[in-house]
Amino acid sequence: MKFKHILGSVAVASATSLLAAMPAVAQDRSDWPKSFTVGTASQGGTYFTYGSGWANLVSKELGVTGGAEVTGGPMQNMALVSMGDAQFGMTTMGPARESIEGNNPIAPGVKLDNACAMFPMYTTPFSVTVLTSSGIKSIKDIPAGAKIGFGPAGSTSDTYFPKMLEELGVKFERRNGGWSDLAGQLQDGLLDVIAFAAGVPVPAVSQLEVQTKINIIEFTPEEQKKIIDTFPVSAHEIPAGAYTSLTAPARSVSMWNFAIANCELPESFVYEAVKVVMGDHDRMMKIHKAARSTVPANWDKNGVLKWHPGAAKWFNENGASIGQDMIFKK
Missing domain, CATH: 3.40.190.10 (Periplasmic binding protein-like II)
Incomplete structure (x- = not known):
């Protein structure tokens, strides 16, 4: 069939x-x-x-x-x-x-x-993107009940990122959609966070930072280790300059x-x-x-x-x- x-x-x-x-x-x-x-x-x-x-x-x-x-x-x-x-x-x-x-x-x-x-x-690096105006500068800063976009249902991001953030103690409302659509929702204030799992640079993020100020949130060493110990990922750094907003390497995890x-x-x-x-x-x-x-x-x-x-x-x-x-x- x-x-x-x-x-x-x-x-x-x-x-x-x-x-x-x-x-x-x-x-x-x-x-x-x-x-x-x-x-x-x-x-x-x-x-x-x-x-x-x-x-x-x-x-x-x-x-x-x-x-x-x-x-x-x-x-x-x-x-x-x-x-x-x-x-x-x-x-x-x-x-x-x-x-x-x-x-x-x-x-x-x-x-x-x-x-x-x-x-x-x-x-595929796993990275968290927020608007600078949100005041979120770390995973711990994500407020309870935050609306987080995880990409299309069934995608790598949607399959693993919610579990990763739960492992790190984040309480959130889950949202799905295409990356361009989610970036638009973030800019319009309908989402608090986008959790991307995509090759860098992600076109939707590159476009977003042309239009507004954003923060790329990295994991702490402790958060990174906890995720690596629990999921089929390895240590990764998103290089400085991958985005205009990223002036130093950002600690992350990735999957081939x-x-x-x-x-x-x-x-x-x-x-x-x-x-x-x-x-x-x-x-x-x-x-x-x-x-x-x-x-x-x-x-x-x-x-x-x-x-x-x-x-x-x-x-x-x-x-x-x-x-x-x-x-x-x-």
Whole structure:
């Protein structure tokens, strides 16, 4: 059964698609899909900007119609890709593990294990943003009952950030929505805090600080340790200058993101798509600064997903040592 039938009312809006000239090298494409989509997340977030960029890049270079889809983020992408309703997608390691184990809230009890690792993207820092006028300068300053926006329902941010703040003793009212919408609500006084989990710089935050003064709230060393001890994240620093408002590094935590492919896709198709993305780092950096981590050396950051055979072939040809036990077999 196609997963879109299961989702029912879950809407995904199609972004710009692109068909370019056929590549110069002839090859057997008889089993390639006629088109593809990349599941991303809400507009205004890093996933959408980054995903739209590499979707269009692959479409242009391979001559296959393709583009990005607005989705609910990593959890929904795991479901869409595993069920075959999106050829490619983007996820984080936490939601990936939960989906494989059958704990994806979109498909409770269903082991979504037909989504394979494609390439490493970047780490997702968890960061708290407030208006300077709020007077909030630390996690402890967040007042009880604060209205906090956690991004789209089912996103990495929505899955983990509420639990993290609860672990730190914050009492709040939970709100969901796209990042651009939540940024607007923060500026209009309808939210007190936005808890972002997205690659830096988050477009919605960059736009927000052009219009008003904001504070990026860092974790204390004690708060950071408590979160690392409890959740599948690692220590991270958001670099100074990532935002105009950030004049010194901000202590944070982060989780790795990977592009994923439906495991049944043809090996040669995924191989060529990975080659396009990983073969020209400068082009990826022009798409989004978070792509500085989209390099072959980070293949080893995946310890959760089986690798697509086409992706594993490219990485092993380029310095990786992905074992057969980590490669998907039909």
